[in-house]
Amino acid sequence: MNRAAVAWLFLTPALLVLGVFFLLPVLAGLGLSLTDYDIYALANLHNLRFVGLANYWELLHRPLFWAALGHTLYFVLVGVPLSMAASLGTALLLNSQAAKLKPLFRTALFAPVVTTVVAVAVIWRYLFNTQFGVVNFVLAHLGIGPIDWLGDPHWAMPMIILFAVWKNFGYNMIILLAGLQAIPADLYEAARIDGASPWRQFRHITLPALGPILLMVGILTVSGYFQLFAEPYVITEGGPLQSTVSVLYLMYNEGFKWWNMGTASAVAFLLFVIMFAATALMWRFGGGREEPA
Amino acid sequence: MNPRRNVWLVNIALALCAALVLFPLFWMLSVSFMQPGEANNLPPPMLPLHPTLHNYRELFAHAGMGRYFANSLIVSSAITLLSLACNTLAGYAFAKLHFAGREKLFGTLIGALVIPAQVAMLPLFLLLKYVGLVNSFAAVILPAMASVFGIFLVRQYARSLPGELLEAARVDGAGEWRIFLQVVLPLLKPILVTLAVFTFLTAWNDFMWPLIALTGQDHYTLPVGLASLSREHVQDSGLMMAGAVVTVIPVLVLFLALQRYYLRGLLLGSVKG
Numbered sequence: 001m002n003r004a005a006v007a008w009l010f011l012t013p014a015l016l017v018l019g020v021f022f023l024l025p026v027l028a029g030l031g032l033s034l035t036d037y038d039i040y041a042l043a044n045l046h047n048l049r050f051v052g053l054a055n056y057w058e059l060l061h062r063p064l065f066w067a068a069l070g071h072t073l074y075f076v077l078v079g080v081p082l083s084m085a086a087s088l089g090t091a092l093l094l095n096s097q098a099a100k101l102k103p104l105f106r107t108a109l110f111a112p113v114v115t116t117v118v119a120v121a122v123i124w125r126y127l128f129n130t131q132f133g134v135v136n137f138v139l140a141h142l143g144i145g146p147i148d149w150l151g152d153p154h155w156a157m158p159m160i161i162l163f164a165v166w167k168n169f170g171y172n173m174i175i176l177l178a179g180l181q182a183i184p185a186d187l188y189e190a191a192r193i194d195g196a197s198p199w200r201q202f203r204h205i206t207l208p209a210l211g212p213i214l215l216m217v218g219i220l221t222v223s224g225y226f227q228l229f230a231e232p233y234v235i236t237e238g239g240p241l242q243s244t245v246s247v248l249y250l251m252y253n254e255g256f257k258w259w260n261m262g263t264a265s266a267v268a269f270l271l272f273v274i275m276f277a278a279t280a281l282m283w284r285f286g287g288g289r290e291e292p293a
Numbered sequence: 294m295n296p297r298r299n300v301w302l303v304n305i306a307l308a309l310c311a312a313l314v315l316f317p318l319f320w321m322l323s324v325s326f327m328q329p330g331e332a333n334n335l336p337p338p339m340l341p342l343h344p345t346l347h348n349y350r351e352l353f354a355h356a357g358m359g360r361y362f363a364n365s366l367i368v369s370s371a372i373t374l375l376s377l378a379c380n381t382l383a384g385y386a387f388a389k390l391h392f393a394g395r396e397k398l399f400g401t402l403i404g405a406l407v408i409p410a411q412v413a414m415l416p417l418f419l420l421l422k423y424v425g426l427v428n429s430f431a432a433v434i435l436p437a438m439a440s441v442f443g444i445f446l447v448r449q450y451a452r453s454l455p456g457e458l459l460e461a462a463r464v465d466g467a468g469e470w471r472i473f474l475q476v477v478l479p480l481l482k483p484i485l486v487t488l489a490v491f492t493f494l495t496a497w498n499d500f501m502w503p504l505i506a507l508t509g510q511d512h513y514t515l516p517v518g519l520a521s522l523s524r525e526h527v528q529d530s531g532l533m534m535a536g537a538v539v540t541v542i543p544v545l546v547l548f549l550a551l552q553r554y555y556l557r558g559l560l561l562g563s564v565k566g
Binding site: 003004006007008010011013014015017018021022023024025026028029032090093094096098099100101105107108109110111112114115116117118119120122123124125126127129131132133134137166170171174175178216217220223226227229230233234237248251252255256261264265268269271272275276279 | 296299300302303304306307308310311314315317318320321324332333334335336337378379380382383385386387390391392393395402405407408409410411412413414415416417418419420435436438439441444469473494497498500501504505515516517519520523524530533534536537540541544545548549552555556559560563
């Protein structure tokens, strides 16, 4: 058999799956977002009408969409820097020559990454229980009065951010650790001989060397954090007072609770556009050189 | 800085971080063995007074946890096997077989990574509904049978296979299928283990799509079942912690056993930023 024909034969199963179950739905989703597909259309396709950009127009005039976007941006803008700081801090500790038992600590710090979001979110809800949660118990000993983590709209999102940092920082820690290990030791040696302080070594050797990795990891984390859904679904159910409704939570409710599939598709595409713009901006201003992959 | 003090500082900081990170998991385990109501005491008890398996018995006898567990196992295993087959074939083709438009097609796949999966979820649900597959394992398995990440991982690894080896096999008259099965597959074994662990963990932990596609309790996977249980039994902390243990322990054990492979996949998957 011809070599190219074999190649296409090998590619067919994967391309078929990706085409039918991803590419096709994405294109169909764009079409769907231009219709008024709702529960009546679900029952009978004759009820389907083309509405142009009306779904988008209506969403951009809906306070709940802006609120959901605001909550998601809050989560991204606070959560990503905290996550990155935790990842970098622990990676620096693990990379330090003074650190003992490195494999053990590395495994311990990484463990939350492989756990199931839903299961650990259930734990979190218990840890932060207002009455008998450990967190409030410890805070009470520090003289900080009981915080209604799950019931106070000001505290629900910070709690979810803490959860996300705990759950995710290990992933980037491993990547940054590999980056740190790749920095030639003689650079630090030379800096020490020149009398550079540890802070200056960090500032002028470590950070510039890690720059490209930090940018890549940052972009991946931002796009991951924009997809906030399971955490509020399990921990707060979007509450209190809808203060933890994220964009995807809104999409889920619109699409699978109220069956407004047209509007839900428009929400999904708006999120896509916003994510794309945010990561492209980071790439542009982060000094990325090649094409983003 | 004094080097000995430095050693102390670094290691104490690491130990504190590790303790803080592991505490929720430790507490989950501890509370899961407590008697009903014991977990709702003040101050919060650290260890069960009289350890009991009551919560686990309750979960499997009355809350359908055995069913969810079996479902998760079936779905995750099927996804792992099927996607391993599809991704390996495609990854190898992209790395070692020549055809017109190869780099362009691969670039398109990588480019598709910027599209979040949720964009496809609504039409995918309708598609499956019209073919009658909503609320079946197939609804979760089919879309996960191939992934760009998996293809990418296999391709990166397969590129380092010596081309002379494949040419020699061809000169000997071996067909492309035989070369793939007898020469290439054995050499790809390390990356296949990596990809298998990665895929299984991802499938096991997946939540949003199974939540949408599996509408009946009979087909719930563990995360979907646990989320639904947790909405009914908000106050029963012991029961919920036992449910979390049953869900999390299999993946934690798998990770600990095959950590080396998993971390390699993580690093390989991120190099081409």
